[in-house]
Amino acid sequence: MGNIVGIDLGTTYSAIAKLDDTGRPEIMNIEGSNVTPSVVEFTSATSFLVGETAKGQIGFFDENIADEVKRSMGSSGTQYEFFGETHTPTSISALILKKLKEDAEKAYGPIDSAVVTVPANFANEAREATQAAAEMAGLKVDFIINEPTAAALAYAFQSGQSLSGTFVIYDLGGGTFDCTVAKIASQDIEILTSEGVSRLGGKDFDEEITKIVSQKYKEETGEEIDLLEFTSNHAEEMKKKLSTRDKATARVSGTVIPVTRDEFNSAISNLVLQTELAVETALSRLKLKPSEITDVILVGGSTRIPAIQESIKTIFNKESKLFGNPDESVALGAAIYAAYKSDSKNLNPLQKQAISKLSISEAAPHFFGTLTMAHTNSGKLELQNSVIISKDEKIPCSITESYYTLSDNQTVVDCTITQSSVEETDPQFVTTIWQGDLDIQGGRPAGQEIKVTFSYSEDGKMKASFLDVGSGKVKDIDLDIDAEKNVDIDNLDINQFKVE
DSSP states (O other), rough: OOOEEEEOSSSEEEEHHHHHHHEEEEEOBBBBBBEEEEEEEESSEEEEEEEEHHHHHTTSGGGGGGEOOOGGGTTTTTTTTTTEEEEEEHHHHHHHHHHHHHHHHHHHHOOEEEEEEEEETTHHHHHHHHHHHHHTOOOOOOEEEEHHHHHHHHHHHHHHHHHHHHHEEEEOOOOOOEEEEEEEEETTTEEEEEEEEEESSHHHHHHHHHHHHHHHHHHHHSSSTTTTTEEEHHHHHHHHHTTTTEEEEEETEEEEEEEHHHHHHHTTTTHHHHHHHHHHHHHOOOOOOOOOOEEEEESSGGGSSHHHHHHHHHHHHSSOOOOOOOOTTTHHHHHHHHHHHOOOGGGGGHHHHTTTEEEEEOOOEEEEEEEEEEEOOTTTEEEEEEEEEEOOEESSSEEEEEEOSTTTTTOOOEEEEESSSSSOOOOOGGGGEEEEEEEOOOOOOSOOOOEEEEEEESSSSSSEEEEEETTTEEEEEEEEGGGGHHOOOOOOOOOGGEEE
């Protein structure tokens, strides 16, 4: 019997986990480490390195290195070229996953299927790109789930106590931030809402360190700093030191540059403020007071920053809970979820018993709608966004709304699917994630009913249908089928790439 695994594909670090034979989640150790840097170094047109060795080359061979690609997942405009081959964030992620898969199989045996995690605030295109990357890497992906959900699952599963209350999962990793509110009763988990910032994490804190050191170096020497002498790896190490001490020093071209924790805290204050605003938004959406939160669960390596922990304490007036290693909890939770959703015949009796009491309820992470012509308060006919699935709608769900044709003899209906982080009627402030036409029967008066159905599955994927009720003509849209188009990877076969 092969392994059923959970994978945390992170901005800075990735991890893979499974349930052991006793039903406990365990990290699958890769090359002596529980986490693998999400860094790829290309050594030729068809060979590459992933992990610590590649990360160590940042600042020296940047022209051959891809990192932080998670921040650009689903963006068709982001491309890289290495040794004449064009890559996207999806294909780079596929190589990271390929490395994790191959190394895990060497040590633990074949992988049958996987659950891969994404930030709760990931847009539909980014989710599709993540699925595409996993499939390119040769993984059978059963579900894509949200990172905070996985972390909540790991916490409830492993806490050693019967939990009851409303919890905040505070997930601040290398590149993204999510604040998720969940009700937990023992191993029954209900996600209520998520709010986040798609580009906020450890890399941003590292950049502030680099700015401080660069400015001090110029003040001391009158020259611009050579970033080969102070790379992002140096900045990350200094950040980690400032999490445990009040001052850290860097040596740049023979010059000693001291940085205090107070200086660092001042530099990152705007970043911390963004996390606070997201927390405030999540709580206000649910009409919850901070005092009504039972505990705050920390996820992601950036939660080790003292300024972050102080911010949480100020908001909630309580200490946050650092449960286990915050870099590993998402992968562990994904492994639990993978077993929970797998065919029971693939589990031994102890594994079946371990997950027998689990219950998980997810919520839609965005508003999804369609564009329609509607009358404003002044009676004017204008193009508007009409929300069909609301953010925080319990999933899986399927919702149908009726709209009507505008013109006599109308033969075409515009079919548009939109996405937004807030409830929005103005088409200027929503993202179009799909657009096409439904050809309908002509020769009829205006006012023909068009039924629009949006379905959101448990694994976070959208489907839609536009039905002309009178003629029975329908346009069905499975957004998954557009993943390849969106990430522009049709001509790239990663099987030609070998890990050095």
